[in-house]
Amino acid sequence: MIERDLERAAQPVREYFSGRxxxxxxxxxxxxxxxxxxxxxxxxxxxxxxxxAGSTFADAVAAAAAHAAEGTSMxxxxxxxEATQFSGTSLGWYxxxxxxxxxDGVGAKRLLGTPDLESAWVLVRETAxxxxxxxxxxxxxxxxxxxxxxxxxxxxxxxxxIFTGDAPKTGLAxxxxxxxxxxxxxxxxxxxxxxxxxxxxxxxxxxxxTNFIDLVFNIGAPRDVHLGGGTYGFGKTISYVVSAVGAVIxxxxxxxxQGLEYRLIGSAIGDGFDMDGYRYTGRHWWGKTIPNEDRxxxxxxxxxxxxxxxxxxxxxxxxx
Numbered sequence: 001m002i003e004r005d006l007e008r009a010a011q012p013v014r015e016y017f018s019g020r021x022x023x024x025x026x027x028x029x030x031x032x033x034x035x036x037x038x039x040x041x042x043x044x045x046x047x048x049x050x051x052x053a054g055s056t057f058a059d060a061v062a063a064a065a066a067h068a069a070e071g072t073s074m075x076x077x078x079x080x081x082e083a084t085q086f087s088g089t090s091l092g093w094y095x096x097x098x099x100x101x102x103x104d105g106v107g108a109k110r111l112l113g114t115p116d117l118e119s120a121w122v123l124v125r126e127t128a129x130x131x132x133x134x135x136x137x138x139x140x141x142x143x144x145x146x147x148x149x150x151x152x153x154x155x156x157x158x159x160x161x162i163f164t165g166d167a168p169k170t171g172l173a174x175x176x177x178x179x180x181x182x183x184x185x186x187x188x189x190x191x192x193x194x195x196x197x198x199x200x201x202x203x204x205x206x207x208x209x210t211n212f213i214d215l216v217f218n219i220g221a222p223r224d225v226h227l228g229g230g231t232y233g234f235g236k237t238i239s240y241v242v243s244a245v246g247a248v249i250x251x252x253x254x255x256x257x258q259g260l261e262y263r264l265i266g267s268a269i270g271d272g273f274d275m276d277g278y279r280y281t282g283r284h285w286w287g288k289t290i291p292n293e294d295r296x297x298x299x300x301x302x303x304x305x306x307x308x309x310x311x312x313x314x315x316x317x318x319x320x
Contacts, residue, residue: 006023027207028047031060040195040197040255041259092288093286095165097294098278134211141191142187144186155181159177162249194250196208246268253316261300268283269283
């Protein structure tokens with residue numbers, strides 16, 4: 001489609017447009033967001049197939065919505081099925097080793113910024129804003145803060161199945177060996193979820209949502225959401241700042257390549273350290289480790305669902 005036609009097609013959904021360039025994908029993504037449909041996972045693939053077959057943008061969105069309503073599955077994206085399957089019962093620890101251009105944990109926090117405000121106030125403001133930005137076409141969302149003391153079975157699960165290994169200079173091991181652990185749970189419902197790809201090393205289609213990798217892995221990435229100008233800065237860092245051990249668990253249910261899927265990953269930002277003759281940045285993740293490729297992915301599917309249900313007090317509504 002020529003640029004003049006794209007400009008005309010984009011006008012009805014201009015407020016949902018967040019791409020840096022005008023093309024078929026970015027306009028299609030805006031149409032999806034205008035209907036509260038994420039520009040990722042199954043809906044994204046179905047809409048792109050319909051558009052490539054000659055459908056209008058509106059018809060492509062209708063095809064994506066109808067497919068979601070049917071509850072059927074598409075063919076998996078090539079190469080993704082193997083990467084997202086997880087047969088273990090606990091998460092693997094992935095400490096980030098220094099490479100060219102890497103920052104240590106302290107430097108990462110400084111780059112993301114430290115607001116000159118009360119941390120609790122910033123936490124509420126930024127996490128609530130991030131949830132509101134992810135509302136899609138919804139006019140209202142549920143946003144919940146829950147401070148609670150964890151029971152011993154939950155502490156044991158955190159120690160043995162999620163925060164595995166001994167992450168130096170975080171204080172995690174000492175915290176989870178005690179009997180008193182407080183956790184602050186930040187939840188939202190009615191949002192589009194942390195969708196998009198789970199790898200930040202592969203190219204992404206223009207217009208496709210990258211919410212998951214921007215929040216979990218990237219530093220200073222633009223927020224690809226309507227009215228979400230800026231970056232995942234304070235809204236990302238403040239969660240680590242208010243944690244006594246700089247650690248968080250991120251649990252989400254969103255549209256994936258094969259339909260609705262659960263994702264869970266642990267993350268921590270601490271000081272740099274040396275181990276086995278190598279230097280490490282102090283950034284840590286707990287998920288499905290990919291040793292031959294030196295990277296980590298979230299647990300996806302039944303393991304993510306099981307761990308999330310046992311750790312978090314607020315679960316997700318039953319699938320329909």
